[in-house]
Each structure stands twice: as C-alpha cells, then as structure tokens.
Amino acid sequence: MLNKQQEFLHLIEKHKGILHKVSKMYMDNDEDRNDLIQEIVLQLWKSYERFEGNAQFSTWMYRVSLNTALTYFKKEKKKTDKYTFLDNLDRIDEVDSNEKETQLELFYKAVHELNKVEKALIFLFLEGQSHKEIGQNLGITEGNARVKLNRTKDKLQTIIKTYGYEF
Incomplete structure (x- = not known):
C-alpha cells in the first residue's frame, strides 16, 4: 500500500498536464513557468x-492550481507585453504541425493580455469543462460563469480585431 507521500506523487504525475x-x-517564459509549477506543487x-x-x-x-496561479501572479506583478490572439482555435486540427505550433504559441501569448480571472475562465473552457464545473x-x-465566459470570449474577439489577426 502506498504511503501518503507516494500516493500524492503518483497523483501529481498522473495529472501533471494540469500543472x-x-x-x-x-x-x-520557461523560468517563470517552472517557478509557478513548483509553487503549485508546494500548495497542493x-x-x-x-x-x-x-x-x-x-x-x-x-x-488549487488556479488559486495558486492567481495569488502568484499578484505577487509577481509581472509586466506583460502586448501580444495578439489568433481566431478560430478550432481550426488548429486542420493545419500542418508547424502552423499549429505557431498558432498555439500565439494563442498563449495572447492569453497574457487577459486578467487573471479571464485566464482561468478560458483555461477551464478549453479543458472542456461545463459552465457548472467552471463555476465550481x-x-x-453557473450563471455567473456563463456570463463571464461570454464576456471574455467577446474581449478576445475585440483583441483579434484590434490587432488585425482575423482569418
């Protein structure tokens, strides 16, 4: 039988994609991402x-991960550059791997323009969670999650139009 620490490490390994x-x-950047991952694991x-x-x-x-990221983000008070957002994320499966990689990289850069709650909303939405799960x-x-998510999607559309990254 696994002890508490082994069980925890097994679960972290199984779900490391979340981190x-x-x-x-x-x-x-990689250094900041690694620091945040360490902070999340510590809090977990x-x-x-x-x-x-x-x-x-x-x-x-x-x-726990999202709450830690929100707190960590406040502490760091990082200055973010202005990036752009790529429209039509659902088209990513239709493009070649180089273009897909470029689109994903630009997507993650664009997400840095969102505030901390909007990032969490988009993250959970992209993970396929329902409005109810996002709210939880x-x-x-659930209603508040739906409204906030729709507003965040509208904001991303505005970013797309403002920076001219429409297809």
Missing part, C-alpha cells in the same frame, strides 16, 4: 491533508 497548462496560461502538498475526496483529484487540483472551480455560480 503545465496552468503555468503556460499565466507565465510567458500543503493542502493535500484537507483533500477529502468529495471531488475527483483532478478537479481539486484545478482549483472558481467559486461562482
């Missing part, structure tokens, strides 16, 4: 004893 996705949404470990299993581990991990992860109602 990388959250860090990439909030930080724009500190709060692991309080994880009761009422939700899936991955759901709990999303919430952010501690808001």
